Amino acid sequence: MLELDNLTKSFGGLQAVDNCSLKIEAGKITGLIGPNGAGKTTIFNMIAGAMKPTSGRILFQGEDIAGLPTHEMFHRGIVRTFQIPHEFGKLTVLENLMVVPADQTGENLFYGLFTPGAVQKREDEVRALAEETLEFLTLTHLKDELAENLSGGQKKLLELGRTMMTDAKLVLLDEPGAGVNPTLLKQLGNMIRRLKEERGYTFCIVEHDMDMIASLCDPVIVLNEGSVLTQGKMEDVRKDERVLDAYLGGGEEAA
Ligand SMILES: Nc1ncnc2c1ncn2[C@@H]1O[C@H](COP(=O)(O)OP(=O)(O)OP(=O)(O)O)[C@@H](O)[C@H]1O
Ligand SMILES: [Mg+2]
Known part of the structure; x- marks a missing residue:
């Protein structure tokens, strides 16, 4: 490979x-x-x-x-995991997964401004994928927790989860x-x-x-x-x- x-x-x-x-x-x-x-x-x-x-x-x-x-x-x-960036600590666990696709594929929000229906559809898809990822990680019970409150090991799981959004x-x-x-x-x-x-x-x-x-x-x-x-x-x-x-x-x- x-x-x-x-x-x-x-x-x-x-x-x-x-x-x-x-x-x-x-x-x-x-x-x-x-x-x-x-x-x-x-x-x-x-x-x-x-x-x-x-x-x-x-x-x-x-x-x-x-x-x-x-x-x-x-x-x-080719994806490399990183420590959850400091500013993402104030986002919930679910949000940390949901920002990955927009954040890293280079797509920007303008795409959405001109096609509002598409945005909702895309957000629903991303949310479903994020929830599925949390199930896999056994972190569903923490989905609304701020990322900064996770333990070191839970943060590592979340980092791995971020790769699953790609x-x-x-x-x-x-x-x-x-x-x-x-x-x-x-x-x-x-x-x-x-x-x-x-x-x-x-x-x-x-x-x-x-x-x-x-x-x-x-x-x-x-x-x-x-x-x-x-x-x-x-x-x-x-x-x-x-x-x-x-x-x-x-x-x-x-x-
Ligand atoms: N940006 C940089 N500028 C100058 N030297 C660097 C830079 N990055 C790494 N080095 C040097 O290159 C060498 C290899 O560093 P590297 O970080 O790749 O090692 P490593 O195998 O990851 O080590 P560790 O197990 O400690 O993480 C080291 O001597 C390091 O000091
Ligand atoms: Mg090293």
């Missing part, structure tokens, strides 16, 4: 991503791991269009999309497990699995929680100093000496 071909991103003299080549296969949940500063978030930024590569190609379904802006990536079904194909999750309690973490994992199975999503997940990676991801790609160190099944990867060295060298706990 997605292929990085000799992708490089330099910041001054630093090669944050260094001639990196890897593949993300359709219908899989690929884990992207590696020590702090390995280049994981920078790769996500380039895939999502938030940063332009210095060189190299990003092939999505065979087409080179490197350097296209965020909305073009979004249009193609025609997502490839979903990029950057540290979805951070700050989430074990019960919700399990629920989040199940949602990710179900989205893969029931909706055919392809995921790429950056995560430092190795148990979460082990339970969800196959394959796992290990990044170190901007390029791929090794890849394979988590059970094999975590035994690899080079992976242990990379983590220890980076001053972080071993995988």
Whole structure:
């Protein structure tokens, strides 16, 4: 589905991503791991269009999309989750889902001003989709709650829910497990699995929680100093000496 071909991103003299080549296969949940500063978030930024590569190609379904802006990536079904923006805290949970389509597809409200009937119809459709999404997330009981009152884990579920308001194909999750309690973490994992199975999503997940990676991801790609160190099944990867060295060298706990 997605292929990085000799992708490089330099910041001054630093090669944050260094001639990196890897593949993300359709219908899989690929884990992207590696020590702090390995280049994981920078790769996500380039895939999502938030940063332009210095060189190299990003092939999505065979087409080179490197350097296209965020909305073009979004249009193609590449969606990256973000923390609920601060100002959205004052919107309800339901509203947070309902703003996604207008917010991110680049459509604006003018479209509605000239065709009032169409607006009502569209709003009804979006509301129905948002309610269906809340059912899936088991957040229906919180639909009228302000988003800022949700727990950290519930916010993560809502972030994932925002992808369900779009025609997502490839979903990029950057540290979805951070700050989430074990019960919700399990629920989040199940949602990710179900989205893969029931909706055919392809995921790429950056995560430092190795148990979460082990339970969800196959394959796992290990990044170190901007390029791929090794890849394979988590059970094999975590035994690899080079992976242990990379983590220890980076001053972080071993995988
Ligand atoms: N905008 C930027 N300007 C300059 N340097 C940057 C910028 N963004 C990232 N870097 C540097 O690029 C390298 C890779 O950073 P990146 O955030 O991609 O790492 P990461 O693998 O996501 O790490 P972590 O696990 O800590 O989130 C780091 O050395 C970082 O300091
Ligand atoms: Mg990062």
